[in-house]
Amino acid sequence: MMEQHSGVFERMAIRISNWSEKWFPDSYVFALLGVIIVAIAALLIGAPAISISAAFGDGFWSLIPFTLQMTMLIVCGYVVSVSKPVEKMIRGLAKIPKDGRTAIVMIALLSLLISLIQWAMSTVLTALLVIALAKRKDLNMDYRAAAAAAFVGMGATWALGLSSSAAQLQANKDSLPENIYQLTGVIPFSQTIFLWQSIVIVLVLIVLSLAIAYWSAPKGPHVKTMLDFGLQFDEESLTTQPNKDQQDVIKRPGDWLETSPWLTIIVSVIGLFWIYAEFTTKDPMIAISNLNTYNFLFLILGLMLHGTPRSFLNAVYKAVPACSGVLIQFPLYGSIAYMMTKAINVEGHSVSHYIASFFVSISNQETFPVIMGIYSAVLGFFVPSGGGKWIIEAPYVMQAANDLKVHLGWSVQVYNAAEALPNFINPFFMLPMLGILKLKAKDVIGFTVTQMIFHIPIVLFLLWLLGRTLTYVAPQL
Template identity: 70%
Template sequence: MDHSQNILQRFALRVSDWSEKWFPDSYIFALLGVIIVAIAALSIGAPVQDVAISFGNGFWSLIPFTMQMCMLIIVGYVVSVSKPVEILIRKMAKIPNSGRGAIVLVATVSLFISLINWAMSTVLTALLVIALAKRKELNMDYRAAAAAAIIGMGATWALGISSSAAQLQANKASLPEPLYNLSGVIPFTETIFLPQSMIMTAVLIIVSIAIAFWSAPKGNSIKTIDQFDIQWDEDKEQKAENTPKRPGDWLENSPILSILIVVLGLLWMFNEYTKSNPIIAISSLNTYNFIFLMLGIALHGTPRNFLNAVAKAVPAVSGVLIQFPLYGSIAFIMTNAVNSADLSLSHYIAEFFVSIATKETFAIVMGIYSAILGFFIPSGGGKWIIEAPYVMQAAHDLKVHLGWSVQIYNAAEALPNLINPFFMLPMLGILKLKAKDVIGFTVTQLIFHLPLVLFLLWILGRTLTYAPPVFS
């Protein structure tokens, strides 16, 4: 490893140690966000009563979207831990012939799976790292492999079909009314399926894989799993009794009910995709979750296996359940609490960004801001609810393509995931590591990604023109 890389990793570890000691749980940042926005609304002259009313009215405004996000996480986990996927992981683990090749494989899987389901990517790649680590002959650096497992979350997830912001904007039923009035419905064809967006995605995949390869330690710098004193109980999970003792036991352990439900689901999906444009159909978050739910039921075979997987997945949604109501309140305070001039906080923020940005610099200014805020509010969908009112207002004022404005947010918002422990938690829990073990490698990715993403957002955005919002 070269000298500069050692310095960078030492710096990253110090930052990680500091953040682990001083940074509170992300829930605290959500609480602080409500208080800060409330104070800011009061400072522009909004009455206290209006701020309080906006807080209460907005608290439950995101219930449909909250449930959708919880289901996305659960079904992604359920699919990842199914037996067929486990067999697939074992087969993939046999592919590489070297430690660095194994790290490249993990990075590649992470980048591509995250385009489909970000929750599934973090779980599936962690399980792949374990399978590869058990191949002692590879001499794979366990830290670098773990870091590669999270690359998709920092590079491509928000540019794929599980993008919270793109899903939200494509679904009128999920959009808070103030945001709908600003942006209208923006279909996938104007966000993630834009040719410019797909070009950016392809570039990020190539660069991320290259960095994962060249930053992987060699020789004596390699730290394998054996040096972490990590052990797993090999296949010692308690299995449910398969011998039926009562009718209920037989139904739980029989695939018959699962098969019937999946057949009904397939018939519904066939009808859904034949009566409308498939791209429009999949842009519905309900349809998207339905597909993965049916897939999870099918892959687990019996209701008991499926329920066991769901039970393991549920704890991962606690942050979404408790924080999204606060994000809804923040959005309402910013847009509904107005002063005597009938102006909201979001209006003043948008005015500020319009004053320091031009149509040419909008992508860079908003990208930097979104990336910084993303470290403190680690939630793609929840943060978009907060940012969207003034981002879309500024886009209107500067005549920036509305769909590309969503992609500016998406690409920049993903960047802090490379160093934010929040989204690393599922992966780190499975691999039994700490954030400081991997942060040195993810910081290396971030240093390259930040200028590259801002440049791509700027240069590709120049090829798009503004169009008024579409209301359906």
């Protein structure tokens, strides 16, 4: 009976994936549509066209610090994941499981835990683990279910951890657009991801995700291995080691410097001294909530793990294409946020004001987390960008939270928990992992949809239940 239901879920998911792959354009197109829709909405409320145009231009560069920070987050996470020491660790982990199902559970657990620390690293590292496990013919591991397990952290826990774009943004005044800062003030990690209520959600989702990963994994004749896909992976590494034919070239000073670890060692030591001072002179919770410090930790870690400048740069070159969406879309999100809040009509109201008023009219203090959770999850399918989408939503979400006297930090967590859910069915964030595994979204989405079906009611229930234990605190400006 369970296998019949699993088959129904999988067929439904594949149809959704096929439809989205055929009809959904690149997320950049959605950013452009967002600009147009908000501009029209501003005109409809009576805002002058010149005011709308000014808001668009003023907001375009408002997220430059945050854009660079998110770019560095992606690059540093990738660089750490493909280093030689991590590669050796993956090979060691691949020897542990005794059968395909336990291998899939191990992949899922790693994905869930690492995504709490660094979401970009979780998708790359777990994809490499899938390949290492798939090469073990004795496991008879389903390659599709393993790939879905490698991605489960992006749909379950990533937005509730340290790399949460919304939580990081709210904890850093220098990264916050002024219009959002005036609504929320700085919200430290202690009021978002480190709330005991947030930790409860994380623990529940980890247990739930692992159980689903285990029971939904095919077994026996239903298993489809890597060989069934006709895939082979050669032993390769992003690090570059000189071979015998290159020895005479390495004698040149420039090439010797690229392949020598000494420059990396010196720079890493300097960086480690700074990190030590940062965490010993400040509250560690405040230090780690600084996105610059957070990225710097992974940058130094990447340098040390790669050893030589050449190895490090090779990894960076591979990581940069994954940043293209952030670089071109985040400026547009900044423009959208400004048009929503700064383009006002003769009554002094903006688009953001009217949207916030609508949510206040259909919500109360108790129902707000559920209503906003559903809304954020639906919007997340069309605008797959955690940090960028928060810039769009925050003006009216946090205004409504202030009006209804809902805990502001919990409002951020409502967004975080719900925003991650559509990742289970949206191919956007799957692309780096699928590229490594040489699969298509429709190959794995049957298993991720199964996860999502169980996650949605649990997440919404917990957001409502745990939200009742918190009281409102006015913004600290």
